[in-house]
Amino acid sequence: MPSKCSAKCGRNAVLKRPKTGDSLCKECFFEAFENEVHFTVTKAKLFKPNTTVAIGASGGKDSTVLAYVLKLLNEKYDYKLKLFLLSIDEGITGYRDDSLDTVKQNRDDYDIPLKILSYKDLYGWTMDEIVAEIGRKNNCTFCGVFRRQALDRGANLLKVDYLATGHNADDIAETVLMNILRGDVARLSRCTSIITDSGDGIPRVKPLKYCYEKEIVMYAYFRKLVYFSTECVFAPNAYRGHARILLKDLEKIDPAVIMNIIHSGETMKVSEHSKMPTLTKCTRCGYVSSQEICKACVLLEGLNKGLPRLGIGKSSKVKRILEENEKLKGASCNGEDNKCLCSGNDLKPSKFNDLKI
Amino acid sequence: MKITVEFSGGAELLFNNKKSHDVDLPDKDTNWTIANLLLWIKDNLLQERPELFLQDNSVRPGILVLVNDTDWELLGCLDYKIEPRDKIIFISTLHGG
Numbered sequence: 001m002p003s004k005c006s007a008k009c010g011r012n013a014v015l016k017r018p019k020t021g022d023s024l025c026k027e028c029f030f031e032a033f034e035n036e037v038h039f040t041v042t043k044a045k046l047f048k049p050n051t052t053v054a055i056g057a058s059g060g061k062d063s064t065v066l067a068y069v070l071k072l073l074n075e076k077y078d079y080k081l082k083l084f085l086l087s088i089d090e091g092i093t094g095y096r097d098d099s100l101d102t103v104k105q106n107r108d109d110y111d112i113p114l115k116i117l118s119y120k121d122l123y124g125w126t127m128d129e130i131v132a133e134i135g136r137k138n139n140c141t142f143c144g145v146f147r148r149q150a151l152d153r154g155a156n157l158l159k160v161d162y163l164a165t166g167h168n169a170d171d172i173a174e175t176v177l178m179n180i181l182r183g184d185v186a187r188l189s190r191c192t193s194i195i196t197d198s199g200d201g202i203p204r205v206k207p208l209k210y211c212y213e214k215e216i217v218m219y220a221y222f223r224k225l226v227y228f229s230t231e232c233v234f235a236p237n238a239y240r241g242h243a244r245i246l247l248k249d250l251e252k253i254d255p256a257v258i259m260n261i262i263h264s265g266e267t268m269k270v271s272e273h274s275k276m277p278t279l280t281k282c283t284r285c286g287y288v289s290s291q292e293i294c295k296a297c298v299l300l301e302g303l304n305k306g307l308p309r310l311g312i313g314k315s316s317k318v319k320r321i322l323e324e325n326e327k328l329k330g331a332s333c334n335g336e337d338n339k340c341l342c343s344g345n346d347l348k349p350s351k352f353n354d355l356k357i
Numbered sequence: 358m359k360i361t362v363e364f365s366g367g368a369e370l371l372f373n374n375k376k377s378h379d380v381d382l383p384d385k386d387t388n389w390t391i392a393n394l395l396l397w398i399k400d401n402l403l404q405e406r407p408e409l410f411l412q413d414n415s416v417r418p419g420i421l422v423l424v425n426d427t428d429w430e431l432l433g434c435l436d437y438k439i440e441p442r443d444k445i446i447f448i449s450t451l452h453g454g
Contacts, residue, residue, distance in 0.1 A: 003431050015428035023431055061366070061450075217366060217421060217450045218428070229367040229449070244451070248418035 007032075014222070018212045018255035026222050033219050037069050037207055038077060044194045046205045049080035051161035056151050057085040057114070059102030059228040062166030065216050066208055068225055070164065071110050084158060088150045089118040090143055091126025102228035109226070117154045119146055123296075125303055133308040140240075145295045149287055155202045167206045170213040170247065173258045176265035177243045186276050186290065192265040197288075212258060358382045358389060361444045362398065368420060368449040373404050382439070391422070392435040394445070410447075421448040 002012040005025035013023035017032070024032060040046070047053060055070060057063045067085060074081045087103045089096050100116060107114040120126050123146055131139045155163040172192055179188035190196060196204045208216065220227055250257045270276065281287065282294035289295070302310025362378045369376045382389055382397065395416065399407055410417060415435055422429040423446045429437060439445070 002427055012427070013431055014426060016430040213419075213450045214421060217448055221423070221448060222426075229365070244419075248451075252418045 015215075015218050018214050018251070019210075019259065021255075029215075029218070029222070033211070033215055034069060034072060034076075036210065038073050040194070040210055041073065041079075041207050044205075046164075046195065046207060047079055047081055047162060051080075052082040052084065052159075053162045053164050054084045054086040054115075054151075054155045054158055054160040055112070056163060056165040057087045057103045057106060058166075059087070059099035059106070060166070061217055061220050061227045061229065062168055062171075062208060064102070064106055064166075064225050064227040065211075065220050066164060066166040067106055067110055067112060068223065069219075070207065071112060083112050084160060085112050085114040086151065086154045086158065086160075086163070087114065087116045088147055088154065089116055089120075090147065091119050091128055093128055099228040102226060105226050115154065115158060117150060117157075119150065122146070122150050122153060123300060125300075130303065130308075133303060138309075142299055145299060149285075149294075149296045152202070152204075152287065160202065163202055163204045165204060165206055166208055168208045168211050168213050168216055169258050169262060170244075170251075172206075172209055172265070173261040174240060174243045174247050176261050177247060178240060181243065185270055185274060188265065188268065189270045189276075192262055210259075210262075212255070358384070358439070358441050360439060360442065362394075362402070363444065363446040364449075365446065366421075366449040367451065368410065368447050371405055371410050372402055378402060389439040390435060391424075391429065391437050391439065391445070394439060395435075416447065417451075419449065419451045421450060422446070423448070 003023050005011050005013045005028050006022040007024060007028040009025060009028055011025035011027065014026050015029060016023050017029070022032075053070070055063065055067050057067060067083070070081070071083060073079065074083065085103060085107055087100060089100060103114060103116075106112070118126070127139070127143055130142050134142065151163060151165070175191045176188065179185075179191055194206050194209050219225075247258070247261075277290035279288055279290055280292070282289040282297055283292055284297040285294060287294050287296070291298075293301075298310060302308050359379065359381050362380055363376055364372050364378075365376055372378070380402070382394070385393075392414065395411060395414070399411060403410060408417075410420070412418065416422060422434075424432055424437060425444055426446075
């Protein structure tokens with residue numbers, strides 16, 4: 001016998017919520033899920049009215065649910081937001097080709113304008129080309145660093161007021177675990193923030209921060225939302241996968257661990273005695289960085305100089321190699337290749353000038 | 358006993374990329390439960406990397422199970438007694454978003 005909805009509406013329950021343990025019917029679940037996102041948005045004052053929001057859209061479950069719910073709440077509660085979908089094409093054959101079709105479907109289904117920017121446009125390299133250079137062990141480092149900046153650069157080019165991403169509670173708990181496992185105190189102290197700034201004044205916000213992955217997938221399923229779900233072909237070696245497996249095993253014992261890890265991350269305070277890197281701006285591209293030259297520019301320099309492992313290891317080693325390269329400057333580079341960073345030129349290709357929406 | 362088994366959210370990749378399978382479970386003396394069904398799926402439908410679908414005699418954590426559009430956690434999980442014409446769906450949440 002199916003159990004009845006905990007909200008006492010008389011209907012049969014369709015799912016057990018991991019967050020509360022409640023059994024809810026479809027309608028009460030939709031209402032609870034949407035209300036909680038609305039509560040998150042209003043309590044953290046995520047958006048000011050009459051502003052534009054770019055939704056980082058991958059075609060996956062999280063960004064699809066984010067786009068759907070933000071559009072719904074924007075209309076229901078009159079947030080007065082102008083929404084856009086912003087997609088990044090990493091240039092991974094067979095992965096983004098199909099997922100970008102899904103984003104286009106989102107664009108049509110939800111009637112939200114879409115902009116697609118590619119790694120090739122932004123950095124001069126596709127992920128396929130990068131994997132050919134670096135192999136499959138550290139490729140996720142490149143992809144992750146480039147993607148983070150790609151969304152920032154995209155938001156900047158589109159001149160939006162906010163960049164919203166689909167990070168869910170499981171993602172945040174995973175990131176907390178990863179930063180603990182790596183001893184990365186600086187990231188640990190900021191990874192749970194619901195609003196972060198990348199130095200360009202465009203806040204990055206996470207409206208699904210407290211939504212469990214299970215609920216996001218159930219929401220998409222019951223709402224019949226179309227999303228794309230093929231694993232990135234390069235992902236099996238990603239470090240995040242280990243944290244994810246650990247988290248999923250813990251969740252099986254008690255689903256509350258996800259909220260508990262986020263709560264721990266939020267309330268943890270870094271000792272005043274610990275040495276923290278000061279955030280500054282990259283001297284090459286201007287993006288926020290803890291080093292003189294940001295990780296993306298270091299990785300790019302490595303790729304363009306045929307030293308693809310540059311930037312994978314310690315930053316002190318990178319500094320030494322960069323200094324050596326600096327001495328050779330002019331001797332080996334003719335400056336004509338727009339991929340070359342040794343001239344320190346702005347990376348933005350001029351064709352983005354007409355990207356305004 | 359005829360039932361429908363579906364795989365989605367990326368889980369279909371382990372099943373020849375086929376999402377919906379109409380299956381006819383052989384008759385047996387005791388009831389078919391999801392626990393039995395998982396073993397049957399492993400022997401009859403699963404094409405590759407069983408460790409990505411099964412773990413400790415259950416589905417791998419992160420794979421959601423619905424029986425006739427109801428969360429199996431409301432129906433006794435592995436002990437649910439399968440009925441004819443049931444539709445059992447396995448949705449992976451383990452893929453990127």
